Amino acid sequence: MIISRREFLRTVAATAATASLAGHDWLAEAKELDPSMTWAKAPCRFCGVGCGTLVGVRGGRVEAVTGDPASSVNRGLLCAKGYHLPAVLAGADRLRFPMLREGDNYRRLSWDEALDLVAAKYKEALGKGGPESVAIFGSGQWTIPEGYAAQKWFKAGMRSNNIDSNARLCMTSAVQGFVTTFGSDEPMGCYDDIEHADVFVLWGNNMAEMHPILFSRMLARKKAAPGTRIFDLTTRRTQTSQYADAVLLMKPQGDLAIANGICRWLLANDKFDKEFVGEHCIFQKGKTDIGYALEDKFKFQDAPEEITLDAYRALVEPYTPEKVQELAGIAPEDLLKLAEAFGDPKAHVVSYWCMGVNQHTRGTWMNNLIYAVHLLSGKIGVPGSTPFSLTGQSSACGTVREVGTSSEGLPADRRVTDPEHRAQCEKLWNVPEGTINPKPGTHALEVFRGLCHGELKVVWVQVTNPFVTLPNMHRNRDGKKACRDDSFLIVSDIYPTPTTALADLILPSACWVEKDGAFGNAERRTQQWDKMIDGPGEAKSDLWQLVEVARRMGYGALFPETKTLAKDLFEDYRRFTVGIGKDVASWEDLRMAPGLQWPVVDGKETPRRYVPGHDPYAKKEGRIDFYKAKKTNHKAVIWARPYEPPPEVPDKDYPFWLSTGRVLEHWHTGSMTRRVPELHRAMPSAYCEMNQEDADELGIYAGDNVKLTSRRGSIVLRVALNEKSVPQKGHVFVPFFDENLLINELTLDAMCPISKQPDFKKCAVKVETA
Amino acid sequence: MTTRTVLATLAFAVVAFLLRSAYTDPPVENPPAEPPPAAAPPIAPPAAEPAPVPAPAAEPVPAAAPAPIPAAAPAPGPAVRPATVVPLRPNRSYDGAPPVIPHTVTALAAEDCLECHGDKEVGAPRSPHADLQRCLQCHLPQPGTGQFKETSFAPSTYPIGLRGHSYGPWLIPHPLTMRENCLPCHSGEKTSEALRTTHPERTRCVQCHVPANERWPGPRRDVQLSPLK
Numbered sequence: 001m002i003i004s005r006r007e008f009l010r011t012v013a014a015t016a017a018t019a020s021l022a023g024h025d026w027l028a029e030a031k032e033l034d035p036s037m038t039w040a041k042a043p044c045r046f047c048g049v050g051c052g053t054l055v056g057v058r059g060g061r062v063e064a065v066t067g068d069p070a071s072s073v074n075r076g077l078l079c080a081k082g083y084h085l086p087a088v089l090a091g092a093d094r095l096r097f098p099m100l101r102e103g104d105n106y107r108r109l110s111w112d113e114a115l116d117l118v119a120a121k122y123k124e125a126l127g128k129g130g131p132e133s134v135a136i137f138g139s140g141q142w143t144i145p146e147g148y149a150a151q152k153w154f155k156a157g158m159r160s161n162n163i164d165s166n167a168r169l170c171m172t173s174a175v176q177g178f179v180t181t182f183g184s185d186e187p188m189g190c191y192d193d194i195e196h197a198d199v200f201v202l203w204g205n206n207m208a209e210m211h212p213i214l215f216s217r218m219l220a221r222k223k224a225a226p227g228t229r230i231f232d233l234t235t236r237r238t239q240t241s242q243y244a245d246a247v248l249l250m251k252p253q254g255d256l257a258i259a260n261g262i263c264r265w266l267l268a269n270d271k272f273d274k275e276f277v278g279e280h281c282i283f284q285k286g287k288t289d290i291g292y293a294l295e296d297k298f299k300f301q302d303a304p305e306e307i308t309l310d311a312y313r314a315l316v317e318p319y320t321p322e323k324v325q326e327l328a329g330i331a332p333e334d335l336l337k338l339a340e341a342f343g344d345p346k347a348h349v350v351s352y353w354c355m356g357v358n359q360h361t362r363g364t365w366m367n368n369l370i371y372a373v374h375l376l377s378g379k380i381g382v383p384g385s386t387p388f389s390l391t392g393q394s395s396a397c398g399t400v401r402e403v404g405t406s407s408e409g410l411p412a413d414r415r416v417t418d419p420e421h422r423a424q425c426e427k428l429w430n431v432p433e434g435t436i437n438p439k440p441g442t443h444a445l446e447v448f449r450g451l452c453h454g455e456l457k458v459v460w461v462q463v464t465n466p467f468v469t470l471p472n473m474h475r476n477r478d479g480k481k482a483c484r485d486d487s488f489l490i491v492s493d494i495y496p497t498p499t500t501a502l503a504d505l506i507l508p509s510a511c512w513v514e515k516d517g518a519f520g521n522a523e524r525r526t527q528q529w530d531k532m533i534d535g536p537g538e539a540k541s542d543l544w545q546l547v548e549v550a551r552r553m554g555y556g557a558l559f560p561e562t563k564t565l566a567k568d569l570f571e572d573y574r575r576f577t578v579g580i581g582k583d584v585a586s587w588e589d590l591r592m593a594p595g596l597q598w599p600v601v602d603g604k605e606t607p608r609r610y611v612p613g614h615d616p617y618a619k620k621e622g623r624i625d626f627y628k629a630k631k632t633n634h635k636a637v638i639w640a641r642p643y644e645p646p647p648e649v650p651d652k653d654y655p656f657w658l659s660t661g662r663v664l665e666h667w668h669t670g671s672m673t674r675r676v677p678e679l680h681r682a683m684p685s686a687y688c689e690m691n692q693e694d695a696d697e698l699g700i701y702a703g704d705n706v707k708l709t710s711r712r713g714s715i716v717l718r719v720a721l722n723e724k725s726v727p728q729k730g731h732v733f734v735p736f737f738d739e740n741l742l743i744n745e746l747t748l749d750a751m752c753p754i755s756k757q758p759d760f761k762k763c764a765v766k767v768e769t770a
Numbered sequence: 771m772t773t774r775t776v777l778a779t780l781a782f783a784v785v786a787f788l789l790r791s792a793y794t795d796p797p798v799e800n801p802p803a804e805p806p807p808a809a810a811p812p813i814a815p816p817a818a819e820p821a822p823v824p825a826p827a828a829e830p831v832p833a834a835a836p837a838p839i840p841a842a843a844p845a846p847g848p849a850v851r852p853a854t855v856v857p858l859r860p861n862r863s864y865d866g867a868p869p870v871i872p873h874t875v876t877a878l879a880a881e882d883c884l885e886c887h888g889d890k891e892v893g894a895p896r897s898p899h900a901d902l903q904r905c906l907q908c909h910l911p912q913p914g915t916g917q918f919k920e921t922s923f924a925p926s927t928y929p930i931g932l933r934g935h936s937y938g939p940w941l942i943p944h945p946l947t948m949r950e951n952c953l954p955c956h957s958g959e960k961t962s963e964a965l966r967t968t969h970p971e972r973t974r975c976v977q978c979h980v981p982a983n984e985r986w987p988g989p990r991r992d993v994q995l996s997p998l999k
Binding site: 034078079084087091212214220223664665679680 | 789797808865866867868870871878879901902903904906907908910911912913914915916917918919920921922923945946947961
């Protein structure tokens, strides 16, 4: 792609100038940066919002970080985690050398010894047990080149599809929702829709803590346009609820009923967008009563069936406001207010959701249902109206979803099960026909169950900390403790964690600006950065580690020698995206921009996908062109998905609902942010949020310790009453960041049968004084 | 924030302010052990090393109580102002990081914080960006103590106390990000004398006081960005 410098500059300027947060002249600010430091841009290391930062380096260390005023995402503002990025790299216990476990001790290895050992272990396992006996478990925080290298090594090299990532725990329901509805993954809208919206609907999403910068933009919109409303659908009163105009406190799993109730109301009151639905949508139903994937080797295949509008109408008819009240616990007048917002032809409505919807035993269905609400009401594809699936991790979109580093994925919306997709990839990778294995590999939980059962002989974990984040930890971790000699676990990380504690070989990684990289955020924005400093000791990028092992195993043809490894692999990957509506910008273009939203065609990014006039792939006529939905003739699918109960509900023995989640101050398992004094002191340890009435009944005071017990495990935690959030009566909430207080020893590993994503938000526990 | 809490905080702020002159050094006792008690005792700034000379109060530290801020340096001459040449890093990870909150927080909304940190001078540092509404997104209370693991992070600080020549106006030593509004930190009775402007009536500060540093980062140096409207 050739793009003139003048044109490029114009694009960048237009992007930056799109809108401003009220009252701030963000651009004026970037000019006063300390000249004794070297400054360069990088996306924030943490969440899927993808804020732009400017990083100040002095004496080989990152000493300051400021929000990038030129980034259209955050316009100069960061959250507490982003501002504390410098100290994240500087923990005194950074891993510095490869270390091999010998009994209960570790022996320092040279990189040559370590890489030869990894290559030998993989080779040995391949020889004995074939491609099914090896695996890699990566991350939505892998850079794009890292995920791509792992993908190429596994699928084009070792012919193994056993590559999966922690995104299985956070985003696969969203992926399945997109693919089954629109035929292609990732949102059509953009963050700039915030400044055009009249109504925000948050589906089980505490944005104030998890997506703080977007929440700030929402509040700024509310201030600038006073009639703007926020609906907060939630199972507990959060910091987000404090700012909402309507808080709809619902029962767990009640979201299925609420969405169906809105669809029914739109149809029953003739408030749906007939023209839009007629031209751009079809109706489908699938299997029902689909189980919870708790069994080992669970299999499921949906059976989509097209239905008429009348048949669809009959399927949603049972969800009257009274029925929704029974299933979801929200008052009929509240449902009415929400439905009317969607039924108002003048209102612009943005829906946001993240883990509340995705970590759900009906996660794919819930994604389908939110799209159904937006498609029926026509609230899609115009500035200010869009369903927007938020992501948790910095590159869950850019790496896992776009590069396809999952057990069934291939780059750019391709699947190993599709012969045409396999052929395309084999050609681009220049490997013989039939190289790619057509059978999907093991997904995240099967990887760890397989490691516990001894079916998987070698597993490499990179950029993630599964022995804090997996649900039902005893089932998915303890087997590895027991059969340590039978399998070989390699862990690449930057700090010691509960996962490195179980590793047979620990490899020290470089982090963030200690390497070249690129992330892709939730609004299809690819953001690149250059290496700014060296990692501590002998720490090396995960990319270099992967490529060196692949070369030592004889896959050098897939990874030619180069001095610009990250750039070359990114450009190699980019070939898969060009011409099919997923066109990522070139590495050099990305170096010059705060970030560009794909599809990038002729140097222009695409803020709104599928919309003629915005997206060069969309046909000129009509309101929208779902051009990736080839199977359904460019029409999006409105799915009939019923309410089904959760697998484990509170009963006499375990009378409380347990929900888990993140906090503003810590990034996921806290292995980085807990090493920052300011963040640690702000949030020193996990706690158990309870309702005051429950505490009174049990005679518990704030600060007391309680023992939480589920059918799977038990921990003791400090009780928090009326602190950050307030659960409903009969509910408790515990964050998962604390490696000393592992709430995942209690959670249930029930999954969405379609996406295989576990539900961390619902299980039954009892509460006792401790 | 309940009226009672507001009153308690105000009362505490006043007492702390009166006590301030008794301190010659920042109090060094540790913050309260968690869970935090209802009252908010003064806590030490989390900076690893104590400032060699009293830290100026003009940093936008959102404290209800100015406890960590000791008395201003005694009678600085107008041309020298020694207090401005000490590192500005109390209560922050590094210059440019948002200051942490040195008191207990029981309310979440910006209006609650602005009761003390808004336009009106009540003794607490005033926010230079009061239009932003979610204070706790960047400014963190510190109920915990100690460290999870040791850190080796110890940044150096911005060069400050700069002027072009001995009669020139002071240069602005810090980025203006989140500090576009000068007066909350540089005017008012309660502001450290070292940083208090002698001419608050002239509202176009940057007409004379220019940023000490001007530089675009890395590869985008040439990018011309149109101003936001």
